Amino acid sequence: MTSMTHDAREITGGVDTHGLTHHTAVIDSIGRHLADREFPATVRGYRDLLDWMRSQWLESKRPALAPNTWAG
Template identity: 55%
Template sequence: MADGIAVVGGIDTHTDRHQAAVIDSIGRHLATEQFETTRPFPRSESPRPPYHHALTMA
């Protein structure tokens, strides 16, 4: 692995909401977003799940 700062993303899943977060390898918070699981997500809006935005913000 090259020297540098890595980016790590994770999703905490729950029944009603999912929480996505992105930090770097030295602990800096880069992004956090929460998404309802009960709201339908039409495929026509985007080919990616709604939490993709939080993970690409890093």
């Protein structure tokens, strides 16, 4: 039998925009830093920034295995 918990974290992302670069960060519901990255202020940079933010959101939604269980 497989047992999983679905303790998805609430996360918030923000972007600090500049002329040549944009710096983005992700924090949890109590303000803890989870990740950050800088992207160029270009069309490709905007796409990469959005992809990165989406990946952070997907990572926060991934189910975690409960202790002493297995997935299979």
